[in-house]
Amino acid sequence: MPLADLEKIFQDKIDAEVKIEPKDWMPEAYRKTNVRQISQHAHSEIIGMLPEGNWISRAPSLKRKAILIAKVQDEAGHGLYLYSAAETLGTSREQMIDDLLTGKAKYSSIFNYPTLTWADMGAVGWLVDGAAILNQVMLCRTSYGPYARAMVRICKEESFHQRQGFETLLVLSKGTDEQKAMCQDAINRWWWPSLMMFGPKDSESVNSDMSIKWKIKRKTNDELRQQFVDMIAEQVKLLGMTLPDPNLKWNAARNHYDFGEINWEEFWNVVKGNGPCNRKRMEARRKAHEEGAWVREAAMAYAEKKKTREGRKVA
Amino acid sequence: MNIQIRKFYYGDIPEDAGGSGSSAQQPVTNGTAWPLWEVFIRSKQGLDHKHAGSLHAADAAMAIENARDVYTRRQEGVSIWVVESKYIHASNPDEAESFYEPAADKVYRHPSFYDLPDEVKHM
Numbered sequence A: 001m002p003l004a005d006l007e008k009i010f011q012d013k014i015d016a017e018v019k020i021e022p023k024d025w026m027p028e029a030y031r032k033t034n035v036r037q038i039s040q041h042a043h044s045e046i047i048g049m050l051p052e053g054n055w056i057s058r059a060p061s062l063k064r065k066a067i068l069i070a071k072v073q074d075e076a077g078h079g080l081y082l083y084s085a086a087e088t089l090g091t092s093r094e095q096m097i098d099d100l101l102t103g104k105a106k107y108s109s110i111f112n113y114p115t116l117t118w119a120d121m122g123a124v125g126w127l128v129d130g131a132a133i134l135n136q137v138m139l140c141r142t143s144y145g146p147y148a149r150a151m152v153r154i155c156k157e158e159s160f161h162q163r164q165g166f167e168t169l170l171v172l173s174k175g176t177d178e179q180k181a182m183c184q185d186a187i188n189r190w191w192w193p194s195l196m197m198f199g200p201k202d203s204e205s206v207n208s209d210m211s212i213k214w215k216i217k218r219k220t221n222d223e224l225r226q227q228f229v230d231m232i233a234e235q236v237k238l239l240g241m242t243l244p245d246p247n248l249k250w251n252a253a254r255n256h257y258d259f260g261e262i263n264w265e266e267f268w269n270v271v272k273g274n275g276p277c278n279r280k281r282m283e284a285r286r287k288a289h290e291e292g293a294w295v296r297e298a299a300m301a302y303a304e305k306k307k308t309r310e311g312r313k314v315a
Numbered sequence B: 001m002n003i004q005i006r007k008f009y010y011g012d013i014p015e016d017a018g019g020s021g022s023s024a025q026q027p028v029t030n031g032t033a034w035p036l037w038e039v040f041i042r043s044k045q046g047l048d049h050k051h052a053g054s055l056h057a058a059d060a061a062m063a064i065e066n067a068r069d070v071y072t073r074r075q076e077g078v079s080i081w082v083v084e085s086k087y088i089h090a091s092n093p094d095e096a097e098s099f100y101e102p103a104a105d106k107v108y109r110h111p112s113f114y115d116l117p118d119e120v121k122h123m
Helices: A003-015 A028-047 A049-056 A062-087 A093-101 A119-139 A145-173 A177-196 A221-239 A264-274 A278-291 A293-314 B060-071 B093-099
Strands: A249-251 A256-258 B036-042 B049-056 B079-084
Touching (some): A028 A278, A062 B049, A093 A278, A119 A177, A264 A278, B036 B060
Antiparallel strands (some): A249 A256, B036 B049
């Protein structure tokens, strides 16, 4: 079949909201974009375990520790769902992990910021997971079947993450003066990086956007960011805290909150590897991977030995 | 088809915009990859096992334990099947039209094909 016909069948399916499945024909650029996006998303889940893992041993109570462990476990699971979805497109797990560990593949820049106080666990859950969820809810309807199914599973589990984050801050916001200050400080530090999670402004893009045409994405960066600001600007009132933006103001004409300009220089700096924790995160991942190598080898050797023995018994 | 995707969404940063990785860093995985397994979960007694996803494991016992940790953290299952992915054979979607064609013109296989008087009960 000529390429143009295959492309037409493909686009017709997308337009009719029929999901694309692994063995279906798809344009090479669709495959590559999905591999890149899904694997970056997976890497973000795995690297995202590090800033929170930092607080497991220092959680203020057994209850908070159990919750934090459960959350970090979920993130490992989310990484795995996503790696599996990417593998259906023909890439391998080793390739993706190599790309992450050599710095070729990216992950969400938000995880290159440090978690300095316990209140950061609340702010990460509320703001960072809150921003991620908006993106992920949209992705439940993405056109590639395995990615959409992974997202449905992830969204089901993710809402506890955001709720526990808000509740952590809520408790602090009703605490001592020191705890209140810690709560406000965490919000101040995480607000702008959270807004950056949605990526550059739509106006930065000059080309027609295939991601939208192919329904990999269904909303633009600015749409999602606005949705996030509107949501958080209301929720912060319930904490009795403020967001660190003097330009944040309800705009009745637009029916949205107006907000200040993001520091894009900082955004690109962190993306390019110069954020506060980029090196530390990669070092931690490489160390874990290298120190786990003997376990992976031993497990494989044991499995093979067992198989040989069983084979001999049968013979 | 010359396609350029220029938007930088969350989780979608193009390599050219992100700066390249250090070339001094050598790949670290070394060919001891565990095989891929497909996981099927029975969510409760009386229901079918349903495909849940896939994972890597050295052997079947590890695949079942990993599947428990990954796919049933919130009591989503009472039984797990795993099968190595290489043993799954699938129909070809490119041939779907001709492959399923024989069923297309046999409406008489459905009960609604038969017009019966209203007086007929229990049928």
